Amino acid sequence: SAYSSHKFSLEEIEAISARVPETYVMVNGLYDEHELPALRRLIDAYAKMNIKGLLFQDFGVLHYVKNRYDFRMMYAPNTLNTNYMTLNVLEDLGVDSAWVAKEIPLEEQIAIKKHTHLPIMIQGHGVQYMMSSKRHLLKSYANAAHKEFNQDNVILHARESDYATHIYEDERGTTIFSVNKLYTLDLLNEMSVFDYLYIETNYMSAIEAIEVTH
Numbered sequence: 001s002a003y004s005s006h007k008f009s010l011e012e013i014e015a016i017s018a019r020v021p022e023t024y025v026m027v028n029g030l031y032d033e034h035e036l037p038a039l040r041r042l043i044d045a046y047a048k049m050n051i052k053g054l055l056f057q058d059f060g061v062l063h064y065v066k067n068r069y070d071f072r073m074m075y076a077p078n079t080l081n082t083n084y085m086t087l088n089v090l091e092d093l094g095v096d097s098a099w100v101a102k103e104i105p106l107e108e109q110i111a112i113k114k115h116t117h118l119p120i121m122i123q124g125h126g127v128q129y130m131m132s133s134k135r136h137l138l139k140s141y142a143n144a145a146h147k148e149f150n151q152d153n154v155i156l157h158a159r160e161s162d163y164a165t166h167i168y169e170d171e172r173g174t175t176i177f178s179v180n181k182l183y184t185l186d187l188l189n190e191m192s193v194f195d196y197l198y199i200e201t202n203y204m205s206a207i208e209a210i211e212v213t214h
Contacts, residue, residue, distance in 0.1 A: 002026070002132070004026070010042075017051050018049075021050075025053075025054055025055070026055045029057075030057065043061070043069070046071075047068075047069045053097075057080075062094055065094075072096045073097075074097045074121065075090055076098070077099070081098050081100050081112075083112065084112045087112070087118050088115075088117055095118065096119070097119040099120075099121045099198070102122065110190070113194055121196030121198055122197065123182060124185075124191065124199055125182060125199045125200065127204075128177060128200070129200075130176045131175075137169065138174060152168075153166075154167050154168065166202075166203055177203065182200075199213060
């Protein structure tokens with residue numbers, strides 16, 4: 001995953017996929033040219049495992065998989081899927097399912113589902129992705145401000161506001177999530193029209209993840 005503070009090794013993914021009948025893997029980075037050989041080797045390794053599908057946002061991933069492997073391909077670009085016409089066109093390109101942007105109202109998400117032929121996933125619980133940058137913003141700030149701080153759990157507070165966000169940095173850059181969590185447990189009857197419900201477990205304890213899923 002490009003937007004997760006926890007990374008799984010190939011060995012861990014293989015062990016999980018051996019136990020779980022339907023395992024999807026996030027291959028959701030936006031890849032530069034020099035990263036493509038390693039990306040292809042990664043997908044080749046997944047093809048040898050019991051993995052049903054890939055979540056992607058870079059169409060280079062879809063292009064490489066087509067005519068090679070039979071992964072189910074879920075298009076998950078976070079914020080871009082905001083209408084059913086785009087999704088219906090993408091189905092013709094080999095997309096099997098899609099993530100609908102969480103930034104639009106639930107009524108619009110349901111309307112997209114009703115007019116889209118693809119299986120649809122929406123976020124159902126947890127902190128919400130806000131932005132990412134390929135720049136290493138925490139490291140740059142620490143250097144410019146001549147400050148030392150623990151970068152493992154940094155929270156940003158907006159100026160003159162109580163709003164707070166998580167920010168973390170890894171080899172792919174910097175990512176920001178909301179501190180406030182999305183709760184939809186009282187809306188499950190309305191949300192039952194969707195095929196997949198995503199629980200964002202970043203910044204969530206294992207116990208909370210189990211209880212929310214239950």
